[in-house]
Amino acid sequence: MLVSGLVVILLIAGSLAAWLHWRAHACLPQLDGAIQVAGLRAPVEVSRDARGVPHIRARSLEDAVLAQGYVTAQDRLWQMDLSRRLAQGELSEILGKRTLDLDIENRKLGLAQAADRAVPEIDAQSREVLAAYARGVNAFIASHKDRLPIEFPLLRYQPRAWREADSIGVALNMAKRLNTSWHTDLMRERLRSKLTPQLYADLFPDRSPLDHPVAEPVAGPVRVAHPEASGALPSELPSTKSSCRFATPAKHENVMLSEAKHLCYFNANAGMLRFAQHDISGQMADVDPMLATLAEPADGFDFALGSNNWVVSGAHTQSGKPLLSNDPHLSHSVPSVWYQVELEAPGLHVAGVSLPGGPLVVIGHNDRIAWGMTNTGPDVQDLYLETFKPGDPNKYLVKGRWIDAEVHEEHINVRAAVDVRLTVRATRHGPVIGEDGKYSLALKWTALQPRALAFTFLRMNQAQNWEQFKDAIRGFTGPEQNMVYADVDGNIGYYAPAWVPIRKR
Structure with missing residues (x-):
């Protein structure tokens, strides 16, 4: 009996493994042959390189973007659906209570309503691009109902049709990720109520060593004029070789900052804010009782953030052409935040990375210009x-x-x-x-805010020179980015467009 029972268990386990293997492979993208895709006006060629990156060549812009939607769904449909559900506050419908707090937060923010409001305000050509992308995604969903990515059958649900507003929602997720600062406002209020004005000012200075970068390490402190000083009153900031210490004692009244003049501002900031968040649920009530309900735990709270990009004029390169480098520091994830693609159609030839769920290229280059983006991080x-x-x-x-x-x-x-x-x-x-x-x-x-969600990527992707690029990104409302630029004519540039509040004080 024991032997026969074991055989049955092994047969069941083997059958399950075989089904999972078949199911996982059944949903892999078709890489060869011809595919009939509803909505295409003409044949489109899609080739993939050794890394699986799709290169799309079409006879019209609309067909190129439709094909982009289709192949992105081939590779990333479940990621796209999660991003859509994140913006709409619908993760708990498939993942249960573990995502309920996040759904409640995004329902309160009204991200889904903001995305819906944005679509009619987008210019006609950009809206058609969004619509073409959605048609491509939906063509894949409709033709693969029984061969969807394995996450769908495992969670026993079907994705809804993709809409233009869903692509805007994906962009809103990124805006929230890059520009959420209200948690810091609460932490500052918490610290302001506990620290002396001088100590608070030391933790949140209005300047930093990074405001005056040096090309090489220097032997002593860098001396810069305080921006509010009317005369030549200098302030000492740490050199690249200076050291600092930060103490986080058990009680507020004993907080000590050693060598305050040579404070490593960002490390101290991070440590102090983590300290402020410790047991925050009870202590925030000292500022106002209701603030305690909004404070988040310190896990993952880190100020060691920062991207980098740079561009060098051809006057300083061996080739005589500019060099552009772009390194946005976003959290690692599987699959990646980005999706690489090349698009070629009349009036468009661009390669770079897109957001899964959004058309065109966010960071990349065309035949004449290249551009990069890193987060500026203003308080919005x-x-x-x-x-x-x-x-x-x-x-x-x-x-x-x-x-x-x-x-x-x-x-x-x-x-x-x-x-x-x-x-x-x-x-x-x-x-x-x-x-x-x-x-x-x-x-x-x-x-x-009304009209805050513009779609400028079509004109960015099509720009042929600095003036056209500037004209395109003037409509970029956020999240604010450090945009670096280079072109085949040797020009380089920097622009940081966005909506930033003008405050009375």
């Missing part, structure tokens, strides 16, 4: 403390008057758990992201 978010009316949570105080908040209900499907009904409120400043009875916090963020 502000928090507002709103007073809501006791007994009526839908009215808040503005200049002595109670006015109606914008209110709507959200329904979040949660796999293997009870669904969640969420009341979402927004004030004149923006969505309410935290509530505690009488008080609430509203977030004002440039990405959620």
Whole structure:
């Protein structure tokens, strides 16, 4: 009996392994032969190099982008669907309670509504590009219902049709990832309430050694003029060889910063903020009771961030042509954040990386120009403390008057758990992201403002010179990027376009 039972178990395990092997291979992209793709106006050639990167050649821009949507879905459909669900606050529908907090956050922010609002405001040609990309994705979904990537059958669901707004949602995810700073505002408020003004100023200086980079290490401190000094009052900043120490004692009143003049600002910043976040749920109440509900744990909170890019004029190169290097520091993931592609069609020949779920190329080059992007990271978010009316949570105080908040209900499907009904409120400043009875916090963020989501990549991809490139990116609203540029004529350039708030103080 024991032997026969073991045989049955082995047969079941073998059958399951065989099915998984077959299922995994059945959804691999077709790399050879002809594929009938609905919506194409003419044949399109797709060849893949040794690394699997698709090179797409089409007779029209629309066909090239449609094919891009199709082949991206071949390789990354589940990643694309996760990105779409992330923006829409629908991860819990397939992943359960573990993603519920994230879904609630994005429902409160209203990323899905912002993406829907953006589509009609995009220029007609760019909107057609988004529509063509969506047609390509949907052509793949429709023709592979029984051969979808293995994650879909394992989680037992089918992807919905792709929409233009879904591509905007993917871009919004990146904007949130690169420009979320309101957590830091809360941490600063926490520290301001506990530290002396001088110590707080040391932790958050208005200048850094990186404002005055040096080509080579220097022997002593770098001396620079304080930007607010009216005379020649210098401030000493650490040289590249200086050292610093940072202490994180157990209690606030004993916080010590050794050698404050030669403070390694960023390391101290990171350590101090981690310290401020320790047991934050109780201590944030010292600033305001409701802030405690918004504080996030210190795990993963790190200021050791930063990308780099540079461009060198041909006057300083052996070839006489410019050199451009671009290294955006984004977290590692499998699959990658980026998707490499080459697109060739009348009026377009570009190669580089795209965001899975978005058309064209974000960072790359065409026949005449090259460009790169790294995050600038301006402060484009502000928090507002709103007073809501006791007994009526839908009215808040503005200049002595109670006015109606914008209110709507959200329904979040949660796999293997009870669904969640969420009341979402927004004030004149923006969505309410935290509530505690009488008080609430509203977030004002440039990405959620009217007409804040432009689509400039078509003109960027087609630009042939510096003037055309500048004209294209003037409409870029964010997240702000350090854009470096080089062209075959030897020109180099830098531009950092975005919407950045102009504050009264």
